[in-house]
Amino acid sequence: MSPTICLIPGDGIGQEVIPETARVLAHLCPHIHFTQAEAGWETFLRQGTALPEATIQAVARADATLFGATQSPTDGPVQGYKSPILELRRGFDLYANLRPTHTLLPHQPQVDLLIVRENSEGLYIREEESDGETAVARRRITRGASQRIARVALEQARARRGQLTIIHKANVLPLTDGLFRTAALEVAEEYPDVQVDELLVDAAAMWLVKDPARFDVLVAPNLYGDILSDLAAGLTGGLGLAPSANVGDDGVAVFEPVHGSAPDIAGQGVANPTAALLSGAMALEHLGRVEEARRLRIAIYAALQSGPLPADLGGNASTIEFTEAVIHAL
Ligand code: NAI
Ligand code: MG
Numbered sequence: 661m662s663p664t665i666c667l668i669p670g671d672g673i674g675q676e677v678i679p680e681t682a683r684v685l686a687h688l689c690p691h692i693h694f695t696q697a698e699a700g701w702e703t704f705l706r707q708g709t710a711l712p713e714a715t716i717q718a719v720a721r722a723d724a725t726l727f728g729a730t731q732s733p734t735d736g737p738v739q740g741y742k743s744p745i746l747e748l749r750r751g752f753d754l755y756a757n758l759r760p761t762h763t764l765l766p767h768q769p770q771v772d773l774l775i776v777r778e779n780s781e782g783l784y785i786r787e788e789e790s791d792g793e794t795a796v797a798r799r800r801i802t803r804g805a806s807q808r809i810a811r812v813a814l815e816q817a818r819a820r821r822g823q824l825t826i827i828h829k830a831n832v833l834p835l836t837d838g839l840f841r842t843a844a845l846e847v848a849e850e851y852p853d854v855q856v857d858e859l860l861v862d863a864a865a866m867w868l869v870k871d872p873a874r875f876d877v878l879v880a881p882n883l884y885g886d887i888l889s890d891l892a893a894g895l896t897g898g899l900g901l902a903p904s905a906n907v908g909d910d911g912v913a914v915f916e917p918v919h920g921s922a923p924d925i926a927g928q929g930v931a932n933p934t935a936a937l938l939s940g941a942m943a944l945e946h947l948g949r950v951e952e953a954r955r956l957r958i959a960i961y962a963a964l965q966s967g968p969l970p971a972d973l974g975g976n977a978s979t980i981e982f983t984e985a986v987i988h989a990l
Contacts, residue, residue, distance in 0.1 A: 663947045663949075664692075664695060664722045664723050664724075665692055665722060665723065665724050665726055665943060666696075666719055666722035666724070666726070667682055667697070668696075668698065668715065668725060668726070668728065669728040670700040670727065670728040670731075670921065671700040671701050671702055671729065672728075672729060672922050673728070673919075673921060673925065674728020674730065675728065676926070676931045677917065677931050677932075677935070677979060678727075680937075680979055681726060681937050683983065683987070684956065684983060685943075688944070688956060689944070689949060695718050696718075697715040697718040698712065698715060700921075701730060701731040701732070701741075708740065710743070710747075711744040711747050711748070715744075716751060719912060719914065720752075720912065723911075723946075724915060725748075725913065726915050726916070726943055727745060728921075729919060729920045729922070730744050731921040731923060745916065748906070749779050749780065749914075750780070752912040753780065754779060754908045754913070754914060755778065755779050755805060755808060755809060756776060756777075756779055756812040756906070756907050757777035757904055758774060758905040758942070759774070759777060759885070759889035759903075760775075761775070761872075761889070761896055761902065762896065764896060764901055764934070764961060764964050765973065768896050769872055769873070769896075771895055772876075773878065774820065774876070774878070775877075775888055775889040775892060776812055776813035776877060776878065776880070776885070777880055777885025778806070778809040778840075778879075778880065779809075779882060779906060780882075781882060782800065782881045783797055783799045785799075785800050801837070801839050801840050801881065806844060806881075807843045807844075807846065809879060810843060810847040810848065812907075813844075813878075813879035814848060814850075814851045816877050818854055820876055820877060821876040822853060822854050822876070823855045823856075823876035823877065824848065824855070824856045824857075824877045824878075825859055825864070826841055826844045826848075826856065826858040826859075826879055827858070827861050827880035827881070827884050828880075830860075837881065844879060845858075861884045861888070864878065864888060865887075865888065868892055893918060898973075899917070899919035899972075900919065900931070900932030900934055900970060900972040901932070901935055902917065902938075903918065903936075903941070904916055904917070904939065904942075905943075905946070915942050915943040917936045917938075919935055929978045930979060931970070932972045932973065932979070933970075933979050933983050934964070934970070937983075938957070938960065941956045955990060958989075959987075959990045960986055960989075963982060963989050966985070966989075968981070970982050
């Protein structure tokens with residue numbers, strides 16, 4: 661049976677990079693069936709919800725979902741608005757966020773690492789309170805969620821170079837980060853073939869800049885993983901190049917560029933589609949189309965070597981021109 665990919669372009673440059681990615685995927689695998697669904701701020705303004713039920717159903721039915729980006733309200737919280745990607749992660753229990761970083765451009769440091777970000781708890785439970793003078797956020801860490809994310813990271817490490825770094829700040833947060841650390845170390849005992857070490861998150865930030873080649877897989881609580889993965893993206897050319905996957909245990913998977921809706925460049929046709937294209941390659945792997953994914957990566961790499969590059973990488977290629985170059989390389 662031909663696989664179905666659900667497309668959710670969302671807002672801003674999501675509307676530019678997702679259709680182009682779909683065009684490349686259709687070129688590579690003509691039998692893929694695409695469905696379209698909406699989410700985001702524009703959807704909220706029209707329908708009163710940022711994530712319509714029809715979109716949730718379309719994600720549930722698809723073999724993979726490609727999500728662009730959505731725009732958050734800019735002037736603080738808006739009644740009834742919930743971030744669609746956070747709702748999808750929560751609703752489908754997509755507890756693992758896989759964020760790979762590779763060197764793609766010449767004259768960049770050698771990087772080939774994977775950040776496995778815990779996607780279901782930490783500060784992202786969004787339990788905040790404030791009396792106007794004091795504001796408090798709750799941060800939840802559980803043994804179960806820490807163990808399951810550690811297992812994903814250890815499996816990834818086993819399939820890569822066999823090395824895992826556990827990221828935490830247990831010196832300051834011995835109960836919460838201490839639990840994350842202990843739970844990860846417990847699971848690691850089942851993987852004697854994986855070499856495990858640990859780093860405090862601040863030191864990890866320093867080492868990522870100073871010697872990124874020392875890392876293979878990193879596993880981190882939610883917020884640390886979010887921040888470190890943008891840092892890692894910055895090492896190799898920026899958010900225009902950074903893909904990600906949100907996965908759980910029951911087969912639903914949502915692939916998305918790490919970047920947001922980029923309102924500063926939206927509508928100009930200059931967004932770099934590489935992050936979305938690489939997310940598409942991760943989706944193909946999820947669908948078992950490993951050879952097509954490999955061909956897509958090689959074509960993206962070739963287009964980045966030959967140029968012209970998109971604007972965020974110092975070139976003048978439009979989103980469409982760069983995509984054409986990838987298709988040409990295919
Ligand atoms: P952003 O990732 O949208 O943009 C940060 C900077 O990177 C901007 O200067 C932008 O032009 C540039 N950039 C990002 N992607 C690019 C690409 N593909 N090509 C070229 N340049 C690119 O982050 P920002 O500005 O903090 O957030 C903008 C909006 O996006 C906010 O409303 C935010 O809440 C939302 N957002 C949504 C996410 C999602 O839907 N998963 C993730 C991150 C942010
Ligand atoms: Mg982020």
